[in-house]
Amino acid sequence: MSRYNAKATEAKWQKVWNEANIFKTDSTSTKPKYYVLEMFPYPSGRIHMGHVRNYTLGDVVARFRRANGFEVLHPMGWDAFGMPAENAAMERKVHPADWTYDNIANMRDQLKQVGLAIDWERELATCDPAYYGKEQQIFIDFYNAGLVYRKESWVNWDPVDNTVLANEQVIDGRGWRSGAVVERRKLSQWFLKITDFADELLEGLKALDRWPEKVRLMQENWIGRSEGLKFNFEIAETGATLPVYTTRPDTLFGASFCAISPDHPLAAELATDKPDLAEFIEDCRKTGTSEEALEKAEKRGYDTGLHVYHPLDKSWKLPVYVANFVLMDYGTGAIFACPAGDQRDLDFARKYDLPVIPVVLPEGEDAASYTIGTEAYTGPGKMINSRFMDGMDAMAAKAMMIDRAEAEGWGERTVNFRLRDWGVSRQRYWGTPIPFVHCDACGVVPVPAEQLPVTLPEDVSFDRPGNPLDHHPTWKHTKCPKCGAKAVRETDTMDTFVDSSWYFLRFVTPDADAPFDGDIVNEWLPVNQYIGGIEHAILHLLYARFFTRALNHVGRTKVKEPFEGLFTQGMVNHATYKDTDGQWVFPELVRHREDGSKFRSDNGLEVTEGRIEKMSKSKKNVVDPDDIIDQYGADTARWFMLSDSPPERDLTWTESGIEGAWRFTQRVFRMVDAPSAAISPVGAAMPASISPSALALRKATHKSIVGVTADIEALHFNKAVARLYEYANAVSADISGEGAPEAMREALETLVLLLSPMMPHLAEELWSKLGHKTLVAATDWPKADLALTVDDTVKMAVQVNGKLRDTIEVAKDLGKAEVEAIAMASDKLQRSLDGLTVRKVIVVPGRIVNIVAN
């Protein structure tokens, strides 16, 4: 009996697949198409277990669909632009391109060892000019369609590194790298008009029924549609108008003041001759960087001394404040405040001692005695203190007020979104250059298509702060494409989320001159199954949806939604270990003693086991995929990742778990290598009459085909695994008599084929051991003989008052009366009915007999 050598066997079959180019996709195939895609990785240099899980899940789907007759597209690429490459350049003096391509080479080797059924000929890297040049084309398309614009916008500016920081790079108001206090600066930035599609993106969510409800909800909240009333206040002192937006026009009679944003033009205007206001505005800007700071900041205001007339009563004037909690880029940047119905307004009113008039009366409260304390009431109720609205339901009053304002001409129904336009400018080197030129005479001019791609210069230095593109001696100097005069290139590069917003389209026709071939893309998109982490629930998935719609809008595709099915997999966790010095310890260094205590193999210190947490380098609770594959092989790692936990849930990696998977790998190998019973030759016909044990095995075989197929289709891989364990147990049972060799061959072949999407190398090895010259990867999925999946008899539970008393086995379609008679004949049942009177008997055929008695 030989032992399974995973390492050698896996390398052997990977070579065979590679040489046969078996996973190559024919884009123009007439077979039904299936596009399965996992979120492409950032080339950090090494794959981690999260990658292995992600790509294994996708690979099972890809191999399963292939076996079921689909032309499968399953590509791989690299999300290769971004900051870490520049950090490496600064820290280690390696060029970002070299660093990135080295990492890609490493990770490609690692991924290939996992044995993925990928068409590697379609591989792409977003940092390749052949990719980002097409992205520039798309960007110009969008510009021509009015979806790209420049705007002065507030950014987080690091004065030491001379760069713009993303919100998450600002920690406690300081730059994450330099530690310098971050300033708010106004810079001219490039924006994509995602808000043009806000309504569509929201509406489109409804049809995405193969997306997790959770993700759809998160996107819905992110888009944040609200409906309300926009109207103009008239400023009493100047006669100027001040537009405001409200979702609660029903609370207009509860108004107590009006507030404008510190960034509001009116505030700036007033500040010119009010130094203390200018100071107040400056103050607000300083605190306004991180979201956490915003949350904690108390409500503060500046009384401008101005007043506005109430729109429903010109004799009523409201004071105008500049308030730190009013956002300039939502609505109109100005609000009317009803403290009784809004917590922020209430906090503000209490602080500045402004009136608080309750206007919505909650159910069960008395209008005469109802007051607002420190909590605003935002729920439903009846209107009070609101003149002509008194007694109305608040919801109805809102609708009525909007209609009335429109009818009387002083306001209009307005829809607002929380979603902002997408700022894509990054003042960095390692990204897609924004393909525009600044000309003194012509302004901002797109680079003509024939001059694309605008490539990054290679000779850059990172020893100065700021954007290397900006201080490159020659790169930015060019000629205006329009007038030919001296001009300057745009030195901003694009947010890397742009790169990942269309890669799934490029994969379909990776060699197209255009960004992609629209006709073929229309055939392949949407992606049938997209798989990735929940952390991309909003940004990446929303941007990709926007890009797809925008590309549709500019006429490049007919596709509107990129991903038909989305699956978000859980994280890979591991126990944490600490030694007596308080240092985190890698799991591979932990040794167990007989009494259950643990110590470090390198220095002997005692080790204690801590919480199970997401694998992370900082806590050292990681296992290296290379080590695992080296020791157990990729199949065993794949099998373990698919067993036990449902794929959407977190998975805890354990030593005993991978050991268990390894035992199963060996066991299946032995089952075929040294079968427990004789097996018939390849292709031998099943005899017409077979023994009971052979029939039992055949039934197990065909039931397993049905079960495993359904489980894989539903992505319930853990259930498929459980079923395969059960099936392996059935195949190990004693079998003899007529038909036994044929049933055993059928069983072993079926076992191998059902395992093959999960353990592809083992499957190939055993398939060849079973005498086949073909590849499992080129073999059809087994088909169940449904006649063998149904039993003649069925086990039914017999209950008294809902409690199990006995089980009976009866013919499958026996009538209710007969079933009842058999149940009643049970001794066990009669014993438990002793002394009781039967009131009613419920028979559910095939399931249960329940006797109601007392």
Place this chain on the structure above:
RNA sequence: GCGCCCGUGGCGAAACUGGUAGACGCAAGAGACUUAAAAUCUCUCGACCUUUGGUCGUGCCGGUUCGAUCCCGGCCGGGCGCACCA
């Protein structure tokens, strides 16, 4: 604060979303084989009791039902998302 999701043995989980709770695996225990170990194989494995049987048991309390892990209401615990969006 608002919204959403989840609570089942020592552990990961399953139960065809109203019909025999705990399949399958891990861990543990007992035994066989072995000079011994590893590997392998067999058996036990929710709790309790007066153990050929019985009672309880799916976070807690209640409801609907012949029957509830599943449906409804209220708590408790854990997780995630959003958060001055007017």
